Amino acid sequence: MSESWRGRRIELEIGAVAHGGHCVARAEGRVVFVRHGLPGERVIAEVTEDKGGSFCRADAVEVLTAAPERVTPPCPLSGPGLCGGCDWQHASPAAQREMKAAVITEQLRRLAGLEREVEVEELPGGPLGWRTRVRLVAGRDGRAGLRAHRSHRVIPLAGNGCPITVPGALDGVLARKWRPGSEIEVAVDGDGQVHVDSAGVAVQHAAGRDWRLDAHGFWQVHPAAADTFAGVVGEWARAPRTGRVWDLYAGVGLFASVLAEQVGERGNVLAVESGRRAVVDGTANLVDLPQVHWRSGLVEDVLDALDPEDERPDVVVLDPPRKGAGKAVVDAIAEGSPERVVYVACDPAALARDVATFGEHGYELAELRAFDAFPMTHHVECIALLR
Missing domain, CATH: 2.40.50.140 (Nucleic acid-binding proteins)
Known part of the structure; x- marks a missing residue:
């Protein structure tokens, strides 16, 4: 060596x-x-x-x-050897979006064999003050901070705060000392309430509904993301009246609520989610939509138990974790032969791999939109329509 x-x-x-x-x-x-x-x-x-x-x-x-x-980074803790929370503070916001678009284009070309021009769209609110959920860690001195890139070393935030986080969200956390090594979860809900570590109830607003859910359960980090994504999913799903739809990795049912309105009371929305608390919250939030039927479990296990002939979907919506859906899930979706698949993705490489697998079943990438839901970081959210 x-x-x-x-x-x-x-x-x-x-x-x-x-x-x-x-x-x-x-x-x-x-x-x-x-x-x-x-x-x-x-x-x-x-x-x-x-x-x-x-x-x-x-x-x-x-x-x-x-x-x-x-450009000059807006945060003094951004730079070599410092906080690992952001990747691109040294680039203008427009340049950040161009680089993210280049990454999506390259992943689609390399992993799916597709040539696609991509534009990453800006969400309302600008590049700072958008992050509503933060996980901090207490250093040896008990001060809360964020870890350095690819390191366990803690960079304390006291005196600097975090410019990408919602203003005021960290004031109480940074003003006190914590047990060294402890992790601190901070979430700001749609009413501006700050939740620190406790298993409280948060209120969110999206898709024309008010949502009550576990304060630290899954919800989009950017304040404008949930409503924006729900709008795109509804536009592309176009679920038929009285139709059957699968909402996979359903969370608390954001997309299921949109799909349920489309299929109506005589339709059927199968919402599949592995997180038990999310299913409890989703069931309570969508109690007025009896056409939504919840299944708790891993998506691949639930789909494996379905009879594709009896429960064949018209449309499938999926929002998998960062690793993507994977071959088993894509194969199961394709076996159901939905006319349209709307895929919400937080990782371009995983999306490209799954698009390639869908392609093996005869599905083409018909539409693609990308959103800068995580400014200053390399992360980007994509929504794809496969037909």
Whole structure:
């Protein structure tokens, strides 16, 4: 094994953006994944991780030639060796969206064999002050902070706060000391109520409804995301009156509520969710929609137990976790032969893999929209229509 490059400084020309919040450069025949740089820049990068093999990781610690899109980060804790919560504070918001679009385009090309021009759309509210859910950790001194990138080291936030978090959300948390090593979950609901760690009830507003749910259960992090996504899902699903729909990975039933209105009282919406608390909350929130039928369990297990002939769907909506739906779930959906599949994805690579599997069953990617639901980070939300 060759000598580790860790700690070595290298002059690099930064290449294309890659999935994961970094860009690609090359040195001495090896790939270097560089954070805090931008495509086209020339930088001095310090290697932060080298496990041998064909690649290593590095931070751009000095910019020799800056890209026009480079800006001063709005947070003083953003930069090499500092907070790992954001990836792109050194890029203008427009450049961030362009890089995310490039990542989606590249993943679709590489994993699904599709050439697709992508635009990442901005959500209302701007690039700061949007994050309604934060998980912090207490350092050795008891002060709450966020971890450094790919590290357990805690970067304390006291005195700086977090500019991407909803204003005021962390004031009480940062003003006190915590047991060292403890994790602190903070959530701000749709009424502006701050919930810290307790299993309280949050109120949210989306899809023309008021929702009451576990304060720390799943809900979209960006305040505008839930309503925006519900609108797109409803527009593309177009579930027929009296039709049958599957809502997979249903959460508390955001999309199920939209689909239920489309199919009407004589229709059927099968909502499948593995989180028991989410099913309890969803059942209570949609008690006025008897056409929604809940199944608690893993999606693959529930679909495996269905009779596709008796329960064949007209439309399927799915919002899987970051790893995607996977072959077993995609195969089961395809076996039901829905006319349309609306896929909500928080990971471009997982989406591309599943789109490729749908393609093996004769489905084509008919529409795709992408949203910058996580400004300053590399994360992006996509909604795809397959027919």
